[in-house]
Amino acid sequence: MQTQPLAYRARPTTLDEIIGQTHLVGPGAVLRKMVETNHYTSLILYGDSGIGKTTIAHVLGASFGLNTFTFNASTDSKANLKAVIEQARHYGALLIVDEIHRMKKDIQDYLLPHVESGLIIMIGLTTNNPYHSVNAAIRSRAHVYKLHPIPHDTLVGYLETLIARYSDEITATFSPEVLDYIARISNREIRAAINRLELLNHTFPGESIQLSQAEHILQKPSLTLDKDEDNYYNVLSAFQKSIRGSDVDASLHYLARLIAMEDLDSILRRLSVIAYEDVGLANPSVFTKTEAAAQACLRVGFPEARIILSALVIDLALSPKSNTACAAIDKALKDLEDGKMGKIPNHLINIENFEDKTPYLYPHSYPNHVVAQRYMPDELVGTRYYEGAETGQYEAALKARNKALKKILDSE
Missing domain, CATH: 3.40.50.300 (P-loop containing nucleotide triphosphate hydrolases)
Incomplete structure (x- = not known):
């Protein structure tokens, strides 16, 4: 044996x-x-x-x-x-x-x-x-x-060669459609395909294997979603990019692949990132919706959590999108990395020093709770990090308010 x-x-x-x-x-x-x-x-x-x-x-x-x-x-x-x-x-x-x-x-x-x-x-x-x-x-x-993934046709051809090479022990007959099925559900993995071929041969020795028999024995594809491997993170990446791109069906497809792994924590973490990075200020209601959905998912667990996740992903994918918050903080961090920092204006410092100090103007004591005074360091006066967008009513209102505020602040 x-x-x-x-x-x-x-x-x-x-x-x-x-x-x-x-x-x-x-x-x-x-x-x-x-x-x-x-x-x-x-x-x-x-x-x-x-x-x-x-x-x-x-x-x-x-x-x-x-x-x-x-x-x-x-x-x-x-x-x-x-x-x-x-x-x-x-x-x-x-x-x-x-x-x-x-x-x-x-x-x-x-x-x-x-x-x-x-x-x-x-x-x-x-x-x-x-x-x-x-x-x-x-x-x-x-x-x-x-190394490249094995092309589907190459893997099918290899299985045919293997059958001929080990014809003394591979006594079952494999039709082209069965070999195609083996290659397809093995996710282009040579080892997985050979193991499936061998299993079918041991299960149906000397028989002509039908596609229905292969499907019954092999049952489901190799998902290739080891959480410690790149492929897993590739699916997470495709998931986020599909939501960012507003393709609701692709988003649901990748969600299904992640649900198959039952790694709820990773899904919820990624959805939190998506809500703030990709939908952002265009539809800030998704911030609280995402948090509520996360709590509900953790409370009920799988399989019911799939319904909650589906509802949230559909909402995120079809929401208007804005990355202005992400872009704004990245610009600010880039200035910091480049050494653009500057001294904090004296009137914003609480601790007494020996320098002349312009009095701090308390905004709540002025009309509309805003007053013209400088907040940026001298070196960064006039720098703009937040560039408003009009992809949603809320951010359109933020953009208009920011423009009005800058007129007051810049008059200092």
Whole structure:
């Protein structure tokens, strides 16, 4: 009886067998050139799960002819790494670091000098974008390459090749529509597709598998929504951008994908951001609606929370939009970063000093509770951060009031 999964046994052993990554391993591509010229260098490979990062790393290890070791940055200790370094001292080694974005600082500090000296050739693997998640000290010592998702037709063709290659054990017959279904619900992950193919073969040995049978056994697609991976944050990003773009149907689609993960806290946090960043002052009633919806969702939980979320997302997506509040504070922060700060006017300071101090004018003592006096530092007089918009009645009124107030304040 065969105990090793087919996905493990079918793993490529040469660059020629790797699919979907021609830009890295095809003729004239960088990794193939690296093997052909016998030139080793440290790498970081990133991309979705199940598309070949680990496989490429092991193929390169075999091609380089170096002792190859694996290290999981999440679970392995510094002692494990020291053992690898000791074995590498005389002959060098290739170290495959899985989940490199999770590497602890003390382990990183120990490893980097050996990478820099060339004693260790490191291939880091991550599903996250390393430009956001991997420490710059590690990135600076490695070349970063992204793996592409496997094209649907390429994955279907690979499954057909696999069936022919293992015809002695894959006795079931798979129609094109069944293979298409397997590839589609596997979200272009090679490993997931092979596992599903193997499951169907074990379930219906020697039979001609119908699409209805495949749907019954496999039941639902791989959502590829690991909360620790980039794909999850890509869905959150698409969710916010769809609401920002006022596409209510796309917003609901991405909401459904997030609900499937049942990570209510992340959904509510993102909706709070959307309410203030994207709808903003164009419809400030959504601020209290979002808070009320969040409390209701936390009170009832899933599955009922889906109804509350749907109502809120529809409201946010169809509301008028304004990012003037976000843009205003970003401009103010940019001035601060650029050193545009200035001295606070004396009349705004409570503590006595030895400088001449113009009396502070108390606005509530004047008509309409406003009086002409300077509030900005000298260096920033005349600076405008808030630029009103007219995308909603409320902000249109704010814009008009701001214009009237500036006439009074600027007359100082």
